Structures are given as C-alpha cells and as structure tokens.
Amino acid sequence: MQTKIDLKTGLTTAEVEQRIATGQKNTPPPSLTRSTQQILRDNTLTLFNLINLILGMLIVTTGSYRNLLFLGVATFNTIIGIVQELREKHKIDQLSLLAESPLTVIRQQQRQVIVQGDIVRDDILFLSRGDQVPADSRVRQTDGLEVDESQLTGEAKPINKTVDSKLLSGSFIVSGQALVQVTAVGQQSFVAKLAHAAKQEKKLTSVLLDTINRIIKVLTFIIVPLGVALFISAYWQRGHLNHAILGTAAATIGMIPEGLVLLTSVALAVSALTLGRRQVLVRTLPAIEALARVDVLCLDKTGTITSGALTMSDLLPVAPYTKTQLEQALAQTVNTLNEDNPTAAALQAALPQLATWQKVQTMPFSSARKWSGVTFAEQGSFIIGAPEYVLHQLTPAQQELIAQHTAKGERVLCLARSQARLTADLPAKIEFWGLILLRDEIRPTAVKTFNYFATQDIAIKVISGDNPATVANIAQRAGIADSTHFIDMHTQGETADFDQLIRDYTIFGRVSPTQKQQLIRAYQAAGHTVAMTGDGVNDVLALRQADCGVALASGSEAPKSVADFVLLDSNFDAMAHVLNEGRRVINNIEQVAALYLIKTIYSVVLGFVFIFLNQDYPFAPIQLTPIAALTVGIPSFFLAMAPNYQRITGYFMAKVMHTAVPAAALIVSYILFVHLLGGQLQLDHAQTSTLSVLLTGTVSFSALISITRPFNRWKSLLVGSLITAFILMFPLAGQFFSLISLFNWSLALIYLPLICASYPLFRGLQSLIEYFVIQRIHWR
Incomplete structure (x- = not known):
C-alpha cells in the first residue's frame, strides 16, 4: 500500500535523495537520436567495409601496397560518417533538452520546476490541460480532470478522472487540473514505452x-x-x-x-543543424525530406494565421440582462475558472477583478465539449462556450446577430446560466445572458508566408475548432486562396463523405479532434502528401496522422511530443526554411x-x-x-x-x-x-x-x-x-x-x-x- 504524501508539503529533500539512492528515480525521455555505440557500430560494421577489408588482405599478399590506398578512402568515409553523426546527435540532444517542457512538483512545502528525469516515486506533481503524464500516478486532488488515453487504449473519447483514479504515463490532460502522486517510475512505469508512442506508430x-x-x-x-x-x-x-x-x-x-x-x-544532418540555428527542432531527419514533398498544408488557425493573441472587443447582453450584469457574471466565472488558454487570458485582461462568489465546483474547458463553467453556491451555474454548443435553440434574430459578427472575423462566445449543477452534459434548462466578442490578431508576416506557399504549388487548408465563418474571414485577411469555401463540421454526422468534403472546401470549422484526423487521412487517400501544424491537445491525432507534423513550442506538451518538427520560437515563417532545406537535400x-x-x-x-x-x-x-x-x-x-x-x-x-x-x-x-x-x-x-x-x-x-x-x-x-x-x-x-x-x-x-x-x-x-x-x- 502506497503511503499518501501530504499535498502541501510534498517530499522532503532527504526523502528525494533516499529514493534516488534506491533507484526510484524516473527515466528521462528516450533520446531522439541513436546512441554513440549504435552510431559506431552501424558506420563500421557494414557489408561494404567487410568487402573492402577482405580485398585489402588479398592485396597485401601481392606486395603491391600502393593499391591499398582505397582502404584509406573507405576509412576516411567511415570516420566522417561517425564524426558527423556524433556532432548531429550532440546538437539535436541539446535542442531537445531546450524543447522539453518543465514539470511542477511540490517539495519542501514549495512548488519547484524540474525536468522529467528528476521525478522520483511519491512526488506530488501539478498537472493541467495540455500536459503529458510523465509517470504512472494516482489522482490526489482534482478540478474537472479529463484525460486522453488514446495512446494506451485506442479510445479517443476523454475520460473523467476523480480522486484515487489511476493515471498512466503517456496519456494527455485534455481538461482541468490535478495534484497527483507518482506511483511508478523508471522501468516499472509505462513511460519508457509510451513517452513517444505516437511517434512509434508513424515511422x-x-x-x-x-x-x-x-x-x-x-x-x-x-x-x-x-x-x-x-x-x-x-x-x-x-x-x-x-x-x-x-x-x-x-x-x-x-x-x-x-x-x-x-x-x-x-x-540531412547538416540541414537539421541549419534549421536548429533557425529555432526549428528536427525530431527525425527523414521529416526534412517528407516536408519538401508536401503538396497540402493543413493549418490550425492559432499560431499560424493568427499570432495566438486575442482581445475582447465587446459584450452584447440579451434582455432583460444589462451589460453590467453580463460583465459581472462573466468576470466571476472567468476568474473562478482561472484557466490558462488564450481566450481566458483575453477575458481576464479585459474584465475587472471582483470579490469572488462562493464556488461549489468547476467544469474546465474541453475541446470535445467546447464549453466550460462554474457552479456557485447562490448564483447558480454559469457557462461560457460556443453558442451552438451551449444553447439548445437560438432565435432567428440571435442567429443573424452571431452570423454578422462571425462574418467580420470575430470569435463569438456566449454566457448562459442554469439553476442545475454542472456535469459533463449540459443542463436541460439554460438561460441565455449575452454574447462575448473576441478578435484574433493576424500575424504580421502571414500574408507573405502564405503567398510564398501558393507560388510553390502547396495548397493551404485551414482545419480549426472555431466557427467556420470566423475562420474563413481570418483566412481571407491572410490571403489564403478559396477561403470563401468553408463548412461547419459540427453539421456533419458519422457518415460524412470526407472524400467529397476535401474536394469542395478549403476552410473547415468546428472540427472535432477525430474529424481533424479523418480529414488528413482523406487527403492522403487522395494521393497527397500532407503536413499539419498545431499547438493544442485537440491537434494530437491529426499531427500523428499527417505525413509531417509541425508543433509550436508555445503550445501544449502533447503536440510537441508527436510532431516531426517543433518551432522553438513558435514562428510559422520558419516553415519556408524547412521546405527549402528539404528541397536542397533532395535536388x-x-x-x-x-x-x-x-x-x-x-x-x-x-x-x-x-x-x-x-x-x-x-x-x-x-x-x-x-x-x-x-x-x-x-x-x-x-x-x-x-x-x-x-x-x-x-x-x-x-x-x-x-x-x-x-x-x-x-x-x-x-x-x-x-x-x-x-x-x-x-x-x-x-x-x-x-x-x-x-x-x-x-x-x-x-x-x-x-x-x-x-x-x-x-x-x-x-x-x-x-x-x-x-x-x-x-x-x-x-x-x-x-x-x-x-x-x-x-x-x-x-x-x-x-x-x-x-x-x-x-x-x-x-x-x-x-x-x-x-x-x-x-x-x-
């Protein structure tokens, strides 16, 4: 029976050292490069080297030692190969260390930041949305925790986790946050096999x-x-x-x-080092060549078309509620949720800090649900999310109002209230309080970057979880061709014809994580080589499916662990350099x-x-x-x-x-x-x-x-x-x-x-x- 560690204190320094001494320290992430021993073996013990050696021994018997010069060339080639690959290994391992996301652990009554390899058994870890579980753990305290265990079970549907639930390494936090106690590390944990399970599935x-x-x-x-x-x-x-x-x-x-x-x-190795100097981490060398052959580039809007920053442009209350009431309720809900995504950051920056209402429970945002909310002791439950997901029925006037703002490229959310306590499913009775308008910032160099890809015969497709009209407007502002052809994937059922969809549309909005993967698969089935960019948990399946996955370092840990490239400074413009490096090598x-x-x-x-x-x-x-x-x-x-x-x-x-x-x-x-x-x-x-x-x-x-x-x-x-x-x-x-x-x-x-x-x-x-x-x- 595992001893429960105090959540406020965590392990002491002496307890950590004792566990390290007894071999209860976690295994660091597997290296992205081959070991030194493998490099020496694979460059030395080759068939052609064996043939050269045998020929050299035969030539020695003739006494014509000048003719052994070819052995010097073969040896020189082998040495160059070893030295170059060792240099590449050193550089890429350094870049990988820089790209590795830190973890928050509670030790000595304080929160500390450590790397995955420093975790020990019984450590108290703080995990939140977007984190990958680094070691087998047990939930000690949770606030709406949902986990994607698709790498373990193949089931993409998020699983709710409560106190004492088990967390397996390799799974991803898709919603909520929790304090967890590590139960297994090193060879006893799933981490050695599953830290890069998604990568192993796509060779x-x-x-x-x-x-x-x-x-x-x-x-x-x-x-x-x-x-x-x-x-x-x-x-x-x-x-x-x-x-x-x-x-x-x-x-x-x-x-x-x-x-x-x-x-x-x-x-290929020189290209990887060149890209490293441009703040692009190449996780696999063949990916450089793969991206050079790409003819369809699928983008997640945030971080590629837009900078990822949002601003709240307006609040539109619905009678009988006033703008003041709407602002107050929204501020209480946002501040209580205290989420760390761009939407929450924009709302927190624009709304006042008020004396908080008494919280009963929270339901953090989930990309599958498209909403989050809080149940208060006296005021009831308030819900923030996409109107089409939160509201059971919109009037024609409300639909027209939403359409007007989405057509302007604004992101439209709504605030609603229910007297019922929140669960994973929305309450049956919901009161509509008003709309929240947010605006995305287009990246300054977006138009230039997309124009370049267009001149290279690379078709740009946008696959986003946002409203399709909003995404289409942003895509038009960024100069993406055929941006008027958009579709709301929320309206497509399980029998949707994805082959037809990819022929007819360029912009795909309200796309679920599973639908993103299905769209990528449809493009591949049509004979295209597909690259996918993403920065969120909802992009993991699509990144894993794509011929070439690109993640932004500013995003969640989940997409970074499955991507072939990581843009360390989250600058999408670097993709043009990756494309050119691949072309240079191939040509x-x-x-x-x-x-x-x-x-x-x-x-x-x-x-x-x-x-x-x-x-x-x-x-x-x-x-x-x-x-x-x-x-x-x-x-x-x-x-x-x-x-x-x-x-x-x-x-x-x-x-x-x-x-x-x-x-x-x-x-x-x-x-x-x-x-x-x-x-x-x-x-x-x-x-x-x-x-x-x-x-x-x-x-x-x-x-x-x-x-x-x-x-x-x-x-x-x-x-x-x-x-x-x-x-x-x-x-x-x-x-x-x-x-x-x-x-x-x-x-x-x-x-x-x-x-x-x-x-x-x-x-x-x-x-x-x-x-x-x-x-x-x-x-x-």
Whole structure:
C-alpha cells in the first residue's frame, strides 16, 4: 500500500535523495537520436567495409601496397560518417533538452520546476490541460480532470478522472487540473514505452535513402559472385595470381557506391543543424525530406494565421440582462475558472477583478465539449462556450446577430446560466445572458508566408475548432486562396463523405479532434502528401496522422511530443526554411547520386565483360582512387551542400539514370575500343590502363559538367580546379598511380579524338535516354 504524501508539503529533500539512492528515480525521455555505440557500430560494421577489408588482405599478399590506398578512402568515409553523426546527435540532444517542457512538483512545502528525469516515486506533481503524464500516478486532488488515453487504449473519447483514479504515463490532460502522486517510475512505469508512442506508430521513411538502399541491396547480390567469377577467369586464362587479385579488387571496389549513403545522411544532418540555428527542432531527419514533398498544408488557425493573441472587443447582453450584469457574471466565472488558454487570458485582461462568489465546483474547458463553467453556491451555474454548443435553440434574430459578427472575423462566445449543477452534459434548462466578442490578431508576416506557399504549388487548408465563418474571414485577411469555401463540421454526422468534403472546401470549422484526423487521412487517400501544424491537445491525432507534423513550442506538451518538427520560437515563417532545406537535400542528392552510380554501372559491366576476355582488367585499385576522388567524392560533397530550392518533381531513378547510364555506356565503349585497338597496335597493359583512366575521367567530368549547370563563379572554380588536378596527376603523380606519360604521339592520336568527342557523345546518349526511357516509360 502506497503511503499518501501530504499535498502541501510534498517530499522532503532527504526523502528525494533516499529514493534516488534506491533507484526510484524516473527515466528521462528516450533520446531522439541513436546512441554513440549504435552510431559506431552501424558506420563500421557494414557489408561494404567487410568487402573492402577482405580485398585489402588479398592485396597485401601481392606486395603491391600502393593499391591499398582505397582502404584509406573507405576509412576516411567511415570516420566522417561517425564524426558527423556524433556532432548531429550532440546538437539535436541539446535542442531537445531546450524543447522539453518543465514539470511542477511540490517539495519542501514549495512548488519547484524540474525536468522529467528528476521525478522520483511519491512526488506530488501539478498537472493541467495540455500536459503529458510523465509517470504512472494516482489522482490526489482534482478540478474537472479529463484525460486522453488514446495512446494506451485506442479510445479517443476523454475520460473523467476523480480522486484515487489511476493515471498512466503517456496519456494527455485534455481538461482541468490535478495534484497527483507518482506511483511508478523508471522501468516499472509505462513511460519508457509510451513517452513517444505516437511517434512509434508513424515511422517516417526517406525516399532517397530507401531508393539508394534498394540499389545497394541489388549490388550485394552482384558484387560477390561477379568478383569470384572474374578472379577465377583471370587466373584460369592467364595464370598470374597477383594480376588476378588486383584486377578483381579494382572491379569490386568500383562496384561499391562508397559514400553515397553517407553523403545523403550528412546532407540531412547538416540541414537539421541549419534549421536548429533557425529555432526549428528536427525530431527525425527523414521529416526534412517528407516536408519538401508536401503538396497540402493543413493549418490550425492559432499560431499560424493568427499570432495566438486575442482581445475582447465587446459584450452584447440579451434582455432583460444589462451589460453590467453580463460583465459581472462573466468576470466571476472567468476568474473562478482561472484557466490558462488564450481566450481566458483575453477575458481576464479585459474584465475587472471582483470579490469572488462562493464556488461549489468547476467544469474546465474541453475541446470535445467546447464549453466550460462554474457552479456557485447562490448564483447558480454559469457557462461560457460556443453558442451552438451551449444553447439548445437560438432565435432567428440571435442567429443573424452571431452570423454578422462571425462574418467580420470575430470569435463569438456566449454566457448562459442554469439553476442545475454542472456535469459533463449540459443542463436541460439554460438561460441565455449575452454574447462575448473576441478578435484574433493576424500575424504580421502571414500574408507573405502564405503567398510564398501558393507560388510553390502547396495548397493551404485551414482545419480549426472555431466557427467556420470566423475562420474563413481570418483566412481571407491572410490571403489564403478559396477561403470563401468553408463548412461547419459540427453539421456533419458519422457518415460524412470526407472524400467529397476535401474536394469542395478549403476552410473547415468546428472540427472535432477525430474529424481533424479523418480529414488528413482523406487527403492522403487522395494521393497527397500532407503536413499539419498545431499547438493544442485537440491537434494530437491529426499531427500523428499527417505525413509531417509541425508543433509550436508555445503550445501544449502533447503536440510537441508527436510532431516531426517543433518551432522553438513558435514562428510559422520558419516553415519556408524547412521546405527549402528539404528541397536542397533532395535536388542535390538526385544530382550527385548519378556520379556514384556511373562508377558502379561501368564497373559491373566491365567486370562481366572481362570474364570472357583474355585480357587483364583495365584498372588497378590505385588507379580508381583519383577518378573516384576528383570526379565523385570531392565534387559531390560540395554540390550536396549548394543552394538548390527548385520544386520536387519526383522520378528519382529516372533523373539519376539520365546521367549515369549514358556516361557508363560511353566509358565501357571507350575502354573496349581501347583494348580492341590496343590488341591491333600491340599496346601493353600499362598503356591501355593509362588510356582507360584518362578516358574514364574525361567522360566522368562530362557528366559532372552536365549536372553542375548552370555554372556560377564558385562552381566554375570547383570544376576547373578538379579538371586541372586530374590533368596534372599524369605528369606529377603518374608513377605513384601506375600511369605512364601521355606525351606520346601514337597514344595522342588515340586519346585526343576520343576526348574531343566525349562531351557531344555523352549529350547525344542523354538525349536518347530521355526520349526512349524517361518520356515513354517514366521510371521512378
């Protein structure tokens, strides 16, 4: 039996220390990043690293230690991956700590603010609307507490909690407030499993990484058998073990798109850090890519269109009540409820502080009920809420009055009284006292932000719990297209046709939390990629359903725990930066991926062809290093970080193959031509391999020039420097890379025409690929 702790005193410092010493301290929220051990393991223990290691051991047996240089490149790539991911982990963990909402605990007769990881068993916590329950607890004192346990039970309907009711970690407070005593922490609590349960239900995937990993999976089944076959053929036909090992190693190394996955991960990580500097917490890296593909953006009005601030513009009493009576009753009700939402703040700021009436009970606001109220000992029960939810019947004149003000963009609430005591259901008899008019403030940059999204072909939809006419007026003021097409979702029953609704309307008002989720699901079913923004408990289901969820840090803890992005300064304008970062990553990786796959494709084809030719493989491992570094590794790193904010058009594989296939085909053709001609002219292996390196680099630079266009100063400098380094390699480092001198007129007569023809031939093959493949088959 758990000891009941005094609610006013809470635990003493000695009691807290005793519980920490006995292991009764809570588990902090799970890290949003992988552990250091996982990062080291996943970057080191890879199939390709294993293949590289085996090839290195085989090359050692030949005594040709220069050809081990590729191991240095592979090691360098691995180290870069580890260092970059550890840096990313450190930065994101820091941002996550800043974004973590504090908790209020009673200790030593005082309220203290602590983090979730500092909770101990038997702590007295103060929880209110919007909080997520951090550890299993028992309610000790409550004021209208309602809890959403949908993550535990799947039931979205709020559950009323009374004194001694159990609260499970991972659930959300949707109404009221309470003092609770923690009953279980650490591994004995649900928190480890459910703190991010909503996130676990929606696993974001990266289209880029998935496509690249599919390519690598195919290569996994090709590399080993093809390498073995090439080795057996070379050794069987020519009987030279060292040449067979070096040729097989070169072919196998060329097949590996080393660094492509690393580059994609690094590009996403750099984007996450860039966004972090703009006060955007990226909770999952694939979310950056997902948002770049979004074509429907669903907004909750508050915090996105409006600043979240409200002002009370007027009070309209209903006869026989006067404005003074209405103001007095409203002030008593608002001050007694003492809620912390924007509506309550606006009313408290505008209404006088009066000697309070004697309270019997309160019914805090619930997004499901759309009203709150107080029962007083002598004055009866007063209710504040949306007129259509509070009043059983409105006269035509009252309906017209409400419509006039909502059409002006004002939020209309009503005050009503009943002699009955309040419960979760409204009393049968209610007296209408008057209307309360509030006005939202449009964010200063809202019009500019929405205009930008419109130019990017991203449709804006507003899904709000407020009156649809009010929301539509605000949306029109913010410049959102088709804002006149609005609907009151309160009028839609359980059999509503959501597919039809999303086709006909832009503004959805009086939307319940479940309906928000159903609207998002309908857009997804129609083939759209959907982002959702929100800051309240009622947005949790929709944020979890969306392809990309965005929460405001100024909102409740619940939406922040399920969102993919958290706007730390609650500035919605930062969404444009997120969109651009995602586009930059996708567009640039689509470009540079072709450079990696050129080498992979021609290596696979040449490996297969040279199984049947009675000649040594055209490259040694050392000769592939300058080609890989100067035409792939160095330029891809710089190009992947370049600004490139064009719209995402899809067809990733088609774009990659548009460059990779013609370049690889031309390289294979050049090398086979050189070997065929070399046999006729009796060129030795050193001469044919040097020509192969020269022509492979030339075609690779043709592909690099193609994907780098349009050129600017820094791109011209980059490509020019790399080409210069490649040319100088032959006279300055030719001996190290097993290359002979190119100052030979008999060789020049071969390579000069081929070099001059390389770019026109490459562009011609690109045109053929574009005509016969991309336009007709539309590979993805």
